[in-house]
Amino acid sequence: MPELPEVETLRRALLPLVKGQTLQSIKFFRDDIRFPIPKKNLRQFAQGQSIRNISRRGKYLLLEVTDGAILLHLGMSGRVAQFPSARRVEKHTHVIFHLTPDLFLHFIDPRRFGAVLWFSNETGHPLIDSLGLEPLAPTTTADKLKQAAGKSTASIKSFLMNAKKLVGVGNIYACESLFKAKINPKRPAGKLSMKDWERLLAALRKILDQSIASGGTTLRDFFDADGRPGYYALNLCVYGREGKPCPSCGSPVSKIVQTGRSTFFCKVCQNR
DNA sequence: CTAAGGACCTGTCGGC
DNA sequence: TGCCGACAGGTCCTTA
Numbered sequence: 498m499p500e501l502p503e504v505e506t507l508r509r510a511l512l513p514l515v516k517g518q519t520l521q522s523i524k525f526f527r528d529d530i531r532f533p534i535p536k537k538n539l540r541q542f543a544q545g546q547s548i549r550n551i552s553r554r555g556k557y558l559l560l561e562v563t564d565g566a567i568l569l570h571l572g573m574s575g576r577v578a579q580f581p582s583a584r585r586v587e588k589h590t591h592v593i594f595h596l597t598p599d600l601f602l603h604f605i606d607p608r609r610f611g612a613v614l615w616f617s618n619e620t621g622h623p624l625i626d627s628l629g630l631e632p633l634a635p636t637t638t639a640d641k642l643k644q645a646a647g648k649s650t651a652s653i654k655s656f657l658m659n660a661k662k663l664v665g666v667g668n669i670y671a672c673e674s675l676f677k678a679k680i681n682p683k684r685p686a687g688k689l690s691m692k693d694w695e696r697l698l699a700a701l702r703k704i705l706d707q708s709i710a711s712g713g714t715t716l717r718d719f720f721d722a723d724g725r726p727g728y729y730a731l732n733l734c735v736y737g738r739e740g741k742p743c744p745s746c747g748s749p750v751s752k753i754v755q756t757g758r759s760t761f762f763c764k765v766c767q768n769r
Numbered sequence: 770c771t772a773a774g775g776a777c778c779t780g781t782c783g784g785c
Numbered sequence: 786t787g788c789c790g791a792c793a794g795g796t797c798c799t800t801a
Contacts (some may be wrong), residue, residue, distance in 0.1 A: 499794060531777080531796085556795080573795055574779075589779080608778045608794055623799095651772060660796075716794065717781085736794095738788055756773065759792085 499556060499571045500710035500736030501632065501725065507577060507718055508553050510721040515548045515560070515596055524583060524593040530609040531572060534592065534623060538615035540695045544569050544760040548596075555628050555664030565617040567594075569627070572610025575607050578603050579722050602722070629662040632701055637695035646686040653697075655756045656686035666701065672761045674701035681767045682753075683761045693769065707732065 499507070523544055528534040544564035553559070559566035559575075581599040592613050594603040604613055607757055616622040619704065630637045630645060645662045656662055666674070675682050677700035680693060689697070689741040713727030716737070720726055734744045739752035743763040753760050 503794075537798090570795085572778095606778095607780065608795095610778065649771080655772085669794060686790065713792075717796070757775085758795095764786090 499713070499719060500667035500670050501556060502670070502729065503713035504553055504556050504665075506570065506713040506721050506727060507571075508551050508558055510723055510725075511558075511602070512614050513575065514549050514722065515602070516550065518548060518596045518600070518762060519547050520544055520562070520625070521595040521597075524595065526586065526591050526593075527657055528591075530606060531612045532614060534613045535615045538617075539567065539613075540565060542615065542617070553626055555631070555660055556667075557625065559589065559616060564619075565615060568612065568614040568616045568622060569604065570612040570614075570624075572606060572608060572612070574608040574649060574718060575604070575606035575611035576718070576720060578605060578720070580725065585697055595645050610675070613761060626665050628660055630664065631757050632663060632665055632698070633705060636765055637698070642698060643691060643694045646689065648687040650685045650687060651684060652755055653680060653684050653686045653689060654682035654760050656756070657701075665705070668758050668760075669716075669733070669736045670701065670704055670708070673704050673734060676762060676767060677701075677737045679767050679769050681769065684754065684769075730766075735763060737761065 502742045505662040520543055523539055525534060525536055542564045543562050548560055548562060550561045551558060557572060558569040580603055583593045583595060583601050587605055588601045589607040590605045594602040616625060630641060646656055654671055657666045674697060678696040680690060680697060708714060711727055711729040712725060712730040715726035716730060735750050738750045738761060740749050743750055743766055745766050748765045750761055751764050
């Protein structure tokens with residue numbers, strides 16, 4: 498479900514609710530999600546602590562406390578929703594964070610591809626350590642992307658979705674940014690020119706920024722902590738639009754499969 | 770090392 | 786209406 502803009506939207510919705518609040522207790526309902534939930538660490542290091550900040554790294558949210566952070570990943574179908582109690586537990590509610598007498602954050606994830614983990618300030622976390630460039634960070638440049646791609650023969654589409662290289666970009670924003678930059682998704686990443694990388698990074702940033710400003714993309718089940726959907730779906734040019742007219746030239750949008758994922762693009766416009 | 774494919778899950782949708 | 790296959794916003798792990 499969520500890519501960078503959706504996770505960032507959630508971060509911004511949660512921050513004013515939880516910053517400075519003390520985590521009273523954590524309730525676990527099942528721990529066989531993507532990774533076993535480290536209940537012991539969470540109880541020992543997070544319970545009873547004040548949430549100092551919420552940060553984001555790629556698609557991960559970090560609820561920061563003194564010794565580290567509760568690490569959340571929403572996978573494909575995850576949500577964090579606020580409720581006034583720990584009752585009304587949904588079918589796929591796996592964890593409830595109890596903050597104030599009437600603020601409970603429910604971690605809900607039907608497909609269980611998401612994660613609730615403990616990030617220690619001392620040891621970090623391997624999933625975070627191995628992440629690549631942050632697209633919106635000013636320190637990320639076209640030059641660094643080109644370097645990261647090296648002589649890779651993999652497609653630029655799969656490069657964009659490779660979190661070891663570049664974080665936060667999933668299927669929607671990979672397709673949309675390639676469309677905006679007019680780059681063919683099948684091109685080998687190692688063959689893009691510096692001009693290509695510059696156009697691609699600029700396009701990607703613009704799309705991510707606009708999506709964050711719209712509250713993200715709600716295709717079916719993305720809602721922020723207040724239950725609000727995102728409206729960026731209205732601006733999608735190619736994603737999910739197979740056969741419909743390209744917004745730029747009018748010819749039908751194509752769909753192919755690359756490394757197991759659908760790619761939507763315009764054969765006419767994306768010719769670079 | 771790289772690249773591709775499978776695996777992990779549940780829910781929904783379209784076709785018959 | 787019911788059943789069945791295809792597919793879904795992710796990414797780690799195995800295989801070649």
